[in-house]
Amino acid sequence: MDTKAFKRSLQQSENYHRKGFGHQAEVADVMNTAYQSSLIQQIRDNNYRLERNGVTIRLAEAFGFCWGVERAVAIAYETRQHFPTERIWITNEIIHNPSVNQHLRDRSVGFIAVEQGQKDFSVVDRGDVVILPAFGASVQEMQLLNDKGCKIVDTTCPWVSKVWNSVEKHKKKDYTSIIHGQYKHEETVATSSFADKYLIVLNLHQAEYVSNYIINGGDRDEFMAKFSNAYSAGFDPDVDLERVGIANQTTMLKSETEQIGKLFEKTMMRKFGPDNLNEHFLSFNTICDATQERQDAMLDLVEEKLDLMVVIGGFNSSNTTHLQEIAIDKTIPSYHIDCAERILPGNRLEHKPLGGDLVIAQNWLPEGKIVVGITSGASTPDKVVEDAIDRIFERKATAVV
Numbered sequence: 001m002d003t004k005a006f007k008r009s010l011q012q013s014e015n016y017h018r019k020g021f022g023h024q025a026e027v028a029d030v031m032n033t034a035y036q037s038s039l040i041q042q043i044r045d046n047n048y049r050l051e052r053n054g055v056t057i058r059l060a061e062a063f064g065f066c067w068g069v070e071r072a073v074a075i076a077y078e079t080r081q082h083f084p085t086e087r088i089w090i091t092n093e094i095i096h097n098p099s100v101n102q103h104l105r106d107r108s109v110g111f112i113a114v115e116q117g118q119k120d121f122s123v124v125d126r127g128d129v130v131i132l133p134a135f136g137a138s139v140q141e142m143q144l145l146n147d148k149g150c151k152i153v154d155t156t157c158p159w160v161s162k163v164w165n166s167v168e169k170h171k172k173k174d175y176t177s178i179i180h181g182q183y184k185h186e187e188t189v190a191t192s193s194f195a196d197k198y199l200i201v202l203n204l205h206q207a208e209y210v211s212n213y214i215i216n217g218g219d220r221d222e223f224m225a226k227f228s229n230a231y232s233a234g235f236d237p238d239v240d241l242e243r244v245g246i247a248n249q250t251t252m253l254k255s256e257t258e259q260i261g262k263l264f265e266k267t268m269m270r271k272f273g274p275d276n277l278n279e280h281f282l283s284f285n286t287i288c289d290a291t292q293e294r295q296d297a298m299l300d301l302v303e304e305k306l307d308l309m310v311v312i313g314g315f316n317s318s319n320t321t322h323l324q325e326i327a328i329d330k331t332i333p334s335y336h337i338d339c340a341e342r343i344l345p346g347n348r349l350e351h352k353p354l355g356g357d358l359v360i361a362q363n364w365l366p367e368g369k370i371v372v373g374i375t376s377g378a379s380t381p382d383k384v385v386e387d388a389i390d391r392i393f394e395r396k397a398t399a400v401v
């Protein structure tokens with residue numbers, strides 16, 4: 001499929017919208033009330049620090065809603081405002097935060113159900129409005145919705161579209177796109193749908209395996225089993241790794257994306273010689289600024305003397321999980337929660353350890369004066385962070401009593 005031509009023709013259709021509808025003022029009011037926090041503003045103004053009830057909160061200097069999320073959520077609200085009576089659907093969570101998705105449900109935005117791993121679009125009729133989330137949607141989904149005669153409101157973050165453009169460039173030159181990402185993640189599903197040939201690597205470890213295969217060859221069956229679900233139809237590692245381009249899910253660990261890019265550059269140089277590198281390797285910088293800033297701020301914060309960290313964001317949020325990874329790497333006790341309600345009475349906390357299921361920690365707030373580092377993912381509203389901080393103060397006050 002000529003995905004570039006399809007996107008171009010879609011963008012010219014009167015049923016396709018990728019900007020707001022001019023209701024910024026009305027929407028700003030709702031967004032401020034629902035998502036902003038005066039406490040967080042106070043902490044920002046106080047050099048990202050606040051002390052109460054024996055707790056010093058140290059907030060990361062970059063955290064919370066990124067530009068792309070703010071934009072996507074605002075467009076979704078504008079869509080409701082603009083189409084007050086039409087049925088509105090969203091192909092997925094708008095972003096990975098439960099409270100934001102709930103706000104949209106409360107405004108009668110329907111979420112497409114997933115049955116046995118497949119989205120059920122049968123509920124969508126001609127004339128319905130369908131919102132594509134900030135991660136984007138696969139080109140096949142866009143085509144299906146366009147064929148159905150829906151009005152499409154595309155909130156895909158331009159940083160994500162930038163990655164799609166890189167993948168188009170790989171395709172044009174017949175390079176296989178090596179995508180650093182999670183093969184099930186909506187953004188990576190969308191990105192890979194623009195590629196002709198692709199292979200998705202989750203981390204540096206997997207990238208090293210591929211690099212070794214390129215240089216030394218290996219067991220083809222083992223390769224295919226290791227990457228099942230993570231390559232394009234008909235992909236052959238013995239043929240399709242001669243020319244590779246690098247792409248990424250925008251919210252991966254920045255340092256890892258960089259290492260993977262360098263690894264493949266070196267690999268192709270070793271295999272084909274430095275003079276031939278350009279015929280075998282393509283890379284564009286597509287790490288998004290917001291991801292960089294939040295991870296850099298976290299790296300700074302974990303250098304301070306903290307008793308513990310609380311990382312706030314959706315459990316399926318890739319960027320939030322990477323912030324948690326940074327704290328764990330530093331061996332700081334760190335708790336990933338998705339909302340303030342996880343902070344339970346009696347010095348207990350329900351949290352999600354990296355890669356594990358929800359568990360309850362007992363006596364998680366140490367006695368005496370403590371310093372608590374706080375950060376939140378790019379999809380977490382400040383209001384959620386405020387509620388969590390309030391609860392920490394409250395619990396500590398109760399413990400003192």
Ligand SMILES: C/C(=C\COP(=O)(O)OP(=O)(O)O)CO
Pocket residue numbers: 068069094095096097134135157160187250251314316317318319320377378379
């Ligand atoms: C929309 C988006 C990032 C916003 O944070 P999210 O937490 O919604 O998404 P992700 O970190 O990718 O799981 C994609 O770059």
Ligand code: SF4
Pocket residue numbers: 066067068069134157158159160250251288289290291319378
């Ligand atoms: S994290 Fe980056 S790519 Fe993702 S929505 Fe935010 S600005 Fe866009």
